[in-house]
Amino acid sequence: MGDILADGYVFVTGGDRGIGRAIVVKFASSNFNVAFSYHRNRSAAEETLKLIEEFGVDGFYIQMDVADAESVKRGFSEVSMRFPYLNVLVNNAGIVFFGTIDETSVEDWRRVINVNLTGVFLTTKFFLPLLRKASWASIVNIASIAGQTGNVVASAVYCASKAGVIGLTRRLAVELAPKIRVNAVAPSFVETDMVREFIDTPEKRRRVIDLHPLRDIAKPEDVAEAVYFLATEKSRFITGQILGINGGRFTC
Ligand SMILES: NC(=O)c1ccc[n+]([C@@H]2O[C@H](COP(=O)([O-])OP(=O)(O)OC[C@H]3O[C@@H](n4cnc5c(N)ncnc54)[C@H](OP(=O)(O)O)[C@@H]3O)[C@@H](O)[C@H]2O)c1
Numbered sequence: 001m002g003d004i005l006a007d008g009y010v011f012v013t014g015g016d017r018g019i020g021r022a023i024v025v026k027f028a029s030s031n032f033n034v035a036f037s038y039h040r041n042r043s044a045a046e047e048t049l050k051l052i053e054e055f056g057v058d059g060f061y062i063q064m065d066v067a068d069a070e071s072v073k074r075g076f077s078e079v080s081m082r083f084p085y086l087n088v089l090v091n092n093a094g095i096v097f098f099g100t101i102d103e104t105s106v107e108d109w110r111r112v113i114n115v116n117l118t119g120v121f122l123t124t125k126f127f128l129p130l131l132r133k134a135s136w137a138s139i140v141n142i143a144s145i146a147g148q149t150g151n152v153v154a155s156a157v158y159c160a161s162k163a164g165v166i167g168l169t170r171r172l173a174v175e176l177a178p179k180i181r182v183n184a185v186a187p188s189f190v191e192t193d194m195v196r197e198f199i200d201t202p203e204k205r206r207r208v209i210d211l212h213p214l215r216d217i218a219k220p221e222d223v224a225e226a227v228y229f230l231a232t233e234k235s236r237f238i239t240g241q242i243l244g245i246n247g248g249r250f251t252c
Contacts, residue, residue: 038063066115
């Protein structure tokens with residue numbers, strides 16, 4: 001059972017690396033007990049766990065495939081055995097596909113939709129009982145600017161999956177109110193493995209920086225700060241919102 005002196009209980013999907021890791025660290029360093037999932041990268045999960053050890057909160061990871069209902073149900077059971085309830089669910093796990101519609105196979109389409117959109121549905125659906133047990137609870141989904149604009153690099157399927165997450169966020173905000181708030185963040189480029197190939201030379205990096213009026217690229221910590229704000233009581237009267245973390249970029 002988690003440390004009852006902590007401020008609450010959090011679960012983050014895909015918390016082993018990238019944006020998810022920054023979110024896990026942010027909550028742990030803010031005195032929340034944090035469970036997170038990885039999919040294939042157990043060594044990254046182990047590293048993340050080490051990073052949060054110093055904060056003295058209850059932290060652990062589970063293996064879970066968000067696209068697989070049985071795996072999500074198992075994940076729910078594992079988290080339920082350690083945490084009495086959840087205050088915060090962060091649906092962060094995601095994959096990307098780059099390419100035109102001609103280059104997108106039916107299999108590519110299904111894979112991206114299954115992880116990015118169905119994964120948010122499954123995790124939310126099966127983890128709701130733990131959120132409903134808490135005295136306050138909220139869900140933050142990681143959408144993308146790609147779900148808001150016709151994106152220059154992301155594929156149609158990635159854009160569609162993230163637009164779907166935005167629709168799901170808005171509907172669930174109404175459906176789960178007043179007990180549970182539901183918001184999303186919509187980042188532009190964030191420095192992670194997902195977009196590494198677009199920023200791995202000074203020239204490519206410059207091109208990405210120049211897309212943003214604030215002339216920079218977001219760090220995972222920039223997203224984590226916004227997620228923390230939307231998840232916690234500081235934003236208690238905010239629900240159904242999509243917060244852009246895009247350095248002022250709002251075109252494709
Ligand atoms: N980076 C960006 O520029 C950017 C911009 C906008 C939105 N986003 C969104 O932000 C979220 C995090 O992205 P990131 O940049 O941090 O990506 P990342 O570094 O590639 O990490 C992806 C995470 O998702 C997990 N994952 C992948 N497939 C999964 C599955 N089937 N089931 C469960 N977990 C799975 C991975 O687990 P393993 O490590 O075990 O594989 C990993 O933890 C994603 O939803 C992404 O679409 C990213």
